[in-house]
Structure formats: structure tokens, C-alpha cells
Amino acid sequence: MSFDLIADILTGIFLLLGAFLSLAAGVGLIRFPDAIARMHATTKPQILGLIFILAGIALQERRLSTILVLIALLAFQMMTAPISAHMIGRAGYRNDVIAPGSLLVDELKQSIEQVQQELGEAENEAENENKNESADGTPH
Amino acid sequence: MSDWVFVVVGLTLTAAAAMALFRIIRGPSILDRMIASDMLLTTMICALGAEMIYNSHTRSLAAMFVLAGTAFLGSVVVARYVSRNGRL
Numbered sequence: 624m625s626f627d628l629i630a631d632i633l634t635g636i637f638l639l640l641g642a643f644l645s646l647a648a649g650v651g652l653i654r655f656p657d658a659i660a661r662m663h664a665t666t667k668p669q670i671l672g673l674i675f676i677l678a679g680i681a682l683q684e685r686r687l688s689t690i691l692v693l694i695a696l697l698a699f700q701m702m703t704a705p706i707s708a709h710m711i712g713r714a715g716y717r718n719d720v721i722a723p724g725s726l727l728v729d730e731l732k733q734s735i736e737q738v739q740q741e742l743g744e745a746e747n748e749a750e751n752e753n754k755n756e757s758a759d760g761t762p763h
Numbered sequence: 764m765s766d767w768v769f770v771v772v773g774l775t776l777t778a779a780a781a782m783a784l785f786r787i788i789r790g791p792s793i794l795d796r797m798i799a800s801d802m803l804l805t806t807m808i809c810a811l812g813a814e815m816i817y818n819s820h821t822r823s824l825a826a827m828f829v830l831a832g833t834a835f836l837g838s839v840v841v842a843r844y845v846s847r848n849g850r851l
Contacts, residue, residue, distance in 0.1 A: 634816060635765075635768040638768060638769075638772050638813055638816065639768065639771060639772060639775075641772075641809055641812075641813075642771070642772040642775035642776050642779075642809065642813070643775060645775065645776055645779035645805070645806050645809055646775045646776075646778055646779045648779060648802055648805075649778060649779035649780075649781070649782030649783055649802070649806075650782065652782055652783060652786045652798070652799055652802060653782050653785060653786060658792060658794045658795050658798060661786070661795060661798050661799075662798050665798055665799075665801060665802040665805070668779075668802070668805050668806070668809065669801070669802075669805050672805070672809055673805065673808060673809065673812075673831075676808075676809045676812035676813065677812065679812065679813075679816050680812055680815060680816055680821075683816050683819060684819075684821055689821055689824070692824050692828065693824075695828070696824075696827055696828050696831050697831075699828070699831045699832040700831040700834075703831070703832065703833075703834060703835035704834075704835065706835045706839060707801060707834070707835035707838040707839055707842075710838065710839045710842035710843065711794055711797060711798060711838055711842045713842065714794060714841075714842040714843075714845045715792075715794050718792075718794075718845060720792050720794055720795075
């Protein structure tokens, strides 16, 4: 068994795994009930599926220049995929796209309520100060 | 490498892209459409890689690189717009 044959077999397995992850994401995209669950399904080929495909390319083109480009590509994908997922999840939360009751733990709700409470207290204090100033400042 | 691997991979990626397209058309909110278009872009990156392996060249690496680097811009812009506008 030569190294080329082993590399070919591994490349085929990696390609099939990457394509299977893409198919799984497509099925999840169709069958899952709300936006957040669909996003969960589509993140699988974004990183792991791409890693499989890139490993296949690296096994076929065994040169340093190609492999460096592949590493940079994977780094870009790993940096940018969470950004879009974060922004879409945030927009979905604020626009009530999430199915009610599907969140077992909702830490964002607690933070938002806390911030709103602090903002309300700050506004009340500001109003009280204004009233005091006007009461003191008005000539009798 | 035997050809049936590439036939299976091509059919699978085509099915995944068709499912993403279905969700883009049917999606109830614009966020579902953006998630599906992200997934369509990922499928395209995977398909470019599979095609490079089949024809044993590296000419599509630049396209894959640019797609992976700029894929997030569209969904970030749409998510910002939706957050500010408050409508879907």
C-alpha cells in the first residue's frame, strides 16, 4: 500500500464526511422549528465540514504554499462565522423569532432586565435632582 | 480515486444547496433567509473544494479564500438593519 493510495482513500472519506455534514445541515434547515434551531444546524458544515474538505485538499496537494493558504482560509472562516451567528442570534432574540418556551436558560433576559432597572433608577435620580434644583432655584 | 465518491459528494452537496434554496424561498422571517443563504455559501465553498480535488488543481483557492473571508458581511448588515428597524 503506497502513501498515494492511503491519501486517496482518506481524501474520499473526508470528502464524504464533509458532504454528509452539508446534507445534515440542509435537513436541519428544513425540519427544525425556529430560526435559532436552524442556525444550530447550519453551523456544522461551516467549521467541521470545511475542515474535512480542506483536509482532503491538503492530502491531494501536499505543498507548503497550498497548506498555508488552507490554514489561513480556515482561520478566516473560524473568525467570521461566529460574528454573523452572534448578530443573527441577537436580532432573532430581539424580534421574538424564537419559539416561546424553547429557551430553558435565558441569561440575556436577566441582563436586559437588570440594565433596564439600572437605567430606570438613574432616570428617577436625574428627575429628583431636577426637581430639587428647580425648587431651590425658584425665587420666592 | 474512484469516480463514485465524487458522484455521491456532488449529489449530496446539490441536495444540501436545494434544501437551503427551499428555506430561502419559504423562510417565514428574513433571519431564516439569511441563515439559509449563509448555509448556501458554505455549500458553495465545499463544492469548490471538491471540484479542485476532482480536477487536481488549486485555481479556486483564491475564490474559496474570499468567500470564507467575506461571507459574514451580508448577514451582519441584514441583522443590524432588522435590529434597528424592529420589523421582519
